[in-house]
Amino acid sequence: MITTVLIDIDNTLLDFDECARLSAEKAFADFGLPMREDVFAVFTAVNNFLWSQIEARKLTRDELHKIRWQMIFDELEIRADGEAFEERFVEYLFNSCVPVEGAHSLLEYLSERYKVFAASNASLDQQKNRLGKADMLKYMSGLFVSGDIGFPKPSKEFFDACFERLGSPPRSEVILIGDSPAADIIGGHAFGITTCWLNRGGESAADVPADYTVSSLAQIKGIL
Ligand SMILES: [Mg+2]
Incomplete structure (x- = not known):
């Protein structure tokens, strides 16, 4: 679960x-x-x-x-x-914070049902500021950002640090949602967690080991 x-x-x-x-x-x-x-x-x-x-x-x-x-x-x-x-x-x-269509609605939905954490490769200050300006921080239980963690996705070290901060839950309880086949899906899959690939551009899915693939954020409500 x-x-x-x-x-x-x-x-x-x-x-x-x-x-x-x-x-x-x-x-x-x-x-x-x-x-x-x-x-x-x-x-x-x-x-x-x-x-x-x-x-x-x-x-x-x-x-x-x-x-x-x-x-x-x-x-x-x-x-x-x-x-x-x-x-x-x-x-x-x-200071830029243009939302992807459906982002607020999805975060509201997810945060009522699960603990939601951001997982991003960037600087923590920047991502915190942008999510704050986009009014999305209120949905997050925490932010895992490579600039703070010291390692980028898709490295094992990044996910190890996330799991340590999460209190080491079973991997079967965690899903990663992201748009990048390399950083998000291959990284999450290699770590043994469930993955959901946001493929808005309709890229070829041949080599992407995603458990779920969606073309819009709204579709995720049908999975989780
Ligand atoms: Mg991305």
């Missing part, structure tokens, strides 16, 4: 893509750079690559912040100070 829900934040509860796009637009305006249509596609490709490196423990978040926007500007052949831009971008991102 499930008693505890771990739920990812970015692109699960908060629309990271939209938060990042709005933050980039504001920072482009601040730096007097013309916004181009291809910026967000390049941002997404570079950002996803760097986060896959972090999840594989080949890169740290500090290193990402040093190189992310410089890599994007190099790719776009834009001359700008990537590190200074990153700082401004992260300031905007810190």
